[in-house]
Amino acid sequence: MELLLETVALYSLKLAYETEGHSPILRDDPLMGSCDREVFELLIRRGDVAGIHGEIGRCLDLALGAVGGRDTVLGRELGRLAEDFGGTRTMEGLYAPTIMLRDYLRDVL
Template identity: 60%
Template sequence: MELLLETVALFCLKLAYETEDSSPILRDDPIMSDYEREVFGLLVRRGDIEGIQFRMVCCVGLAMEALGGSGTAMGRELDRLASDFSKANTMEQLEVPLNALKDYLKDIQ
């Protein structure tokens, strides 16, 4: 789960901050400090669903801005997927919408 969370965060930050003429954002970049696997690992071990969802909302918000907001077709889809993720009440319920977010963000990179 931690790797999946880190991957979604990485894709969001890449979408928000990476440009064609810059170096690619990697997992060990300082911008990823609040979204590292170890940070998510701690939240997962604690069962802190709200903490996980908060961090993801922050990342998805940045990606949403990069897409032009929820008024665009890609923004609406991202908003729908993020909403599904936010509705999860258990750790097990996070996995399916998190995978959907990952796949969508990967596709639109």
């Protein structure tokens, strides 16, 4: 699960910050900040769903800005998926919305 969360964060940051012709953003990039696998592993071990929502939410906000906000076609769908993710209250409930986010962000990239 921590790898899946890290991937959603990475794709979000790539969408927000990566520009054509420049070095790609990688998992070990300082831009990833607190969105790396070890941080997510700790949050998962603690069962800190709110902490996970906070970290992923920050990345998704950046991605929403990159696609033009919630008033665009891409933004409406990303916003809907982000709301589904944010509406989860259990660790088990995070899995399906996280996969949907990962797949959507990968397609957008």
